[in-house]
Amino acid sequence: MRKVRKKVKNYFPDPKFNDSLVTRFVNHLMKNGKKNVAYKIFYNAMNKINEIKEKEEKSALEIWKEGLKNVMPHIEVRSRRMGGSNIQVPVPISSNSKITKAIKLLISCASIRNEKTMANKLAFEIWAAFQEQGEAVKRKENIHKMAEANKAFSHFRF
Template identity: 85%
Template sequence: MRKVKKKEKVYFPDPKFHEPLVTRFVNHLMKNGKKNIAYNIFYNAMDKIDIIKEKEEKSALEIWKEGLKNVMPHVEVRNRRIGGSNIQIPVPISSNNKITKAMKLLIASASTRNEKTMAHKLAYETWDAFHEQGEAVKRKENIHKMAEANKAFSHFRF
């Protein structure tokens, strides 16, 4: 084979929740190698979710995981040059890339919100994603709509 499969990266569990998925999220949240600040932002967001949940019996981490699952796209469109024109072809996403795209969508849409701190932005965006609303879910639905609109070209898969 020409392409060599990448080795799956192993993430160590985070200090508070002992969850490797949290470490992976914090790595995407981190800027300029400041991991402790990224951890503080995430943990403060989880504390804020604990405060804003009223009658919800789920923990903040379960709400975050559910919100992440609601933001996860299943297909994407990729450009391919066929017969002198560029065509967008819908392609299913691998499970590892689904998680990565969901994390990046959640972080990007949280950073555009109008709350004061990033922890508040992340908490409210996660809360909205848990309830299947908010900017991150809209972006996911846009990705799915693009794939649905170009479904006719799906036989050109890579």
């Protein structure tokens, strides 16, 4: 086999929620190796979500996980050279890649929002994703639309 299988990374659980998915999210949120700053941003966003939720009985962490699940794409398109042209081939995504893509979508869409602090941006984007609204959910739907449009080429899978 030409391709070498990637090693599965093990993440230590975070100090507050004792969840390894939070650590993974914070690692993507982190810039220039400043993990404490990334943790502060995430925990402040969770506190803001606790303030935002009105009649919701779920905790902020459950809202975040539900929002992450709503942003998670299940299929993507990859370019493949066939003859003289490039075609977009829809390919299902592995579970590990789904989580990574959802995290990156959520963070990138939060960073372009108009709120003042990154914690507020992240909190409002998570809340929008929880309600299946917002930019991150739109981008996920665009990915799925591209795959649906190129369904005819699905037999060219890698």
